[in-house]
Amino acid sequence: MISTKIGDELKNLLSGENVNNQLSVPQLVEKATSRGEAKLSADGAVVAQTGKYTGRSPKDKYIVEEASSKDKIDWGSVNRPISSEIFDSLYTKMLKHLKIKDELFVFKGFAGADPASRLSIQVVNEYAWHNLFVHQLFIRPTMDELKAFNANFTILSAPSFKADPAVDGTSSETFIIVSMEKRIILIGGTEYAGEMKKSIFSIMNYLLPENGILPMHCSANVGEEGDVALFFGLSGTGKTTLSADAHRKLIGDDEHGWSDNGVFNIEGGCYAKCVNLSQEKEPEIFGAISFGSVLENVVIDPDTRIPDYDDVSLTENTRAAYPIHNIENIVTPSVAGHPKTVIFLTADAFGVLPPISRLTKEQAMYHFLSGFTSKLAGTERGITSPEATFSTCFGSPFLPLPATVYAEMLGAKIEEHDAQVFLVNTGWTGGSYGVGKRMNLKYTRAMVREALAGNLNDVETEMNDVFGLEMPTAINGVPTEVLNPRNAWADGAAYDLKAKELADLFRENFKKFGTVSEDIKLKGGPIA
Known part of the structure; x- marks a missing residue:
């Protein structure tokens, strides 16, 4: 009080x-x-600059x-x-x-x-x-x-x-x-306006578990048949992009709760990264930016006031904030049933994780606790290029309680509602950052679409010998050679070395979870 x-x-x-x-x-x-304080863009959005603080300040x-x-x-x-x-x-x-x-x-x-x-x-x-x-x-x-x-x-x-x-x-x-x-x-x-948004999320991460509700740093949408999907991932991994699907209704793009009744959105708007935003690649987000939206650190033409989303002279962490009703396909109110599919998104700067793999329950818990990704340039002060990191539960900066509290709640809900979990790499392929290239969004969309349709639940897979992950051997709309990350590298031996390097980092990071069951430790992580 x-x-x-x-x-x-x-x-x-x-x-x-x-x-x-x-x-x-x-x-x-x-x-x-x-x-x-701000200028008006050609679309009627308020365009503001945040000075030297263009991302969150976790050390403050x-x-x-x-x-x-x-x-x-x-x-x-x-x-x-x-x-x-x-x-x-x-x-x-x-x-x-x-x-x-x-x-x-x-x-x-x-x-x-x-x-x-x-x-x-x-x-x-x-x-x-x-x-x-x-x-x-x-x-x-x-x-x-x-x-x-x-x-x-x-x-x-x-x-x-x-x-x-x-x-x-x-x-x-x-x-x-x-x-x-x-x-x-x-x-x-x-x-930086994002500090207000994330502060309230941290509060919800503290309060909701007391009522048996799992707070989640994820996007959520629902299909025509009522099938709910969750997309976990840190900033820049594609939560907003992949959940804004013209064929599915959006529940929310970043923060949700999972109660005994199902999933609900914590927010009433979206805070989308808009670096390199285009109408062709992300039509839902592009079209959502209109009068009353807020563009943060986006450069606009001084005469026409048209935003240049490719200009990163202020920061790569350019942002657009808009109410969720600016997206055409939404659930109103922002509540839905229990998820059938859970997607873990990671932007792997090592370029060694499969573009998509099907997870067992133990693997799901292992990768949720690990929360591996790469911090992308501009999302935090001092980050100027992709940096490998482990962010527990894909939201470590916002979790006031011990990580195992959230992990145990998620594991119980996955088991109770028979949800299928996939690990999706939206990061690099064909080599690590600086050598390989970013995963083709078209292919990622195709993989996610097939996963949500249930078409990957029982398909033929091959095992990744380093991480023990089941990789589908064929997916509609995706070249076969893309599905096995080792095949995408010009030098297979170089892939093996880099993959082993990441596997060792996984094991070292997981040592901090001393109270986790042996099943998750032994069956969930890398095997080589």
């Missing part, structure tokens, strides 16, 4: 004459452009060490503790900073499309375009819901307020601090 003092201070801030409450999209567009993220939550949090390099004293000091300073601003912008809405488990949130922004961002990304309340609205969590976002590490106890001028007890999130020193 928020203390009386904290609650009164916040109430005082929100009652100020400088506060704009629940502005409409046109009003926020007008504010953002008239205040010089903290959770307050509090009696009610400290024994639950998986403390470490991801969930870094900070004291209540530091939080209270920064909170007081931020309130003073925000109170004297000419204007503030407040959005009230929800995280979670299932009313039984949704979180009521309010976001206080210094920038109008940030408020437009959260308006489009979270679930917008009805007028009746607004009348009875009571926020469970509050975000205070002040990009122009910078911390002094020597005084404030932070690592840098930037900070993202979550207090589970006071139900407040402080974000300062960064203009």
